[in-house]
Amino acid sequence: MFQNILVPFDLSNQSTRAFKVALDIAKNYNSKVTLLTCIEGDAWHHKYYDARADAELIKKQKKVSKKYLEKLEMSAKKNNVSIKSQIIASKSVVNDIVNFAKSRKHDLIVIGSHGRTGFDKLLLGSVANGVSQKTKCPVLIVK
Template sequence: MMFSNILVPFDLSNQSIRAFKTALDIAKNYNSKITLLTCIEGDAWHHKFYDSRADNELIKKQKKVSQTQIAKLEALAKKSGVTTKSQIIKSKSVVKDVVTFAKSRKFNLIVMGSHGRTGVDKLILGSVANGIAQKASCPVLLVK
């Protein structure tokens, strides 16, 4: 199987940076393109006193930080001769949105970081990586 179109969900964590570097190695070997996808979530604690202006400001700040980090990764890819694109989307369900994005754009591989949570942490916090691995229609490589 040829991995010509690789998706890297990027959440600014060290694990997602390691996943990007792994995807970069794969891309060099297969002459592939990489797309970085960052899902930005607003305030998850909505209640009757919710103010959307605060949510919009939070999203704007998250987007700015994400763009700065993505630019660094794109520069690293350019030095390696790998073509990259990036997309930042507002998301209510990261798992659903990553899986939908991957399927709609026919990615051959998803390379993503995993925090490696177990036990109660995994139960309480859930696992985005596990959800994507279970629901994606293409191979998923988890990097710890």
């Protein structure tokens, strides 16, 4: 039923829970899992600072994300689940997740219900909600 599962991963506890659920589904359906981390940089840098500062921030975020993703990949391999991960620079996380899932023919997206909180959430809206509204494949939102 589900051959290719996409797990958007933002290093939050919710996305870690979503990964664990996706791992269980993958074991049951012999599915492949793809972890996707979208890195935005800092919106304020785009407006008030030069691009070098933003590029340096993205580089640091990629380094931190890579360490987390490597741990999750090891966990999947221990469970005999095929896994790969990708980190992309993003200007619109929701659109990038939806486009990534569509272009690579994912048939399920497993996403945490909340990642960012506080002021960022008010500015950016809910990624999980946006993905569930815009994608055509099933979305499992994990609390």
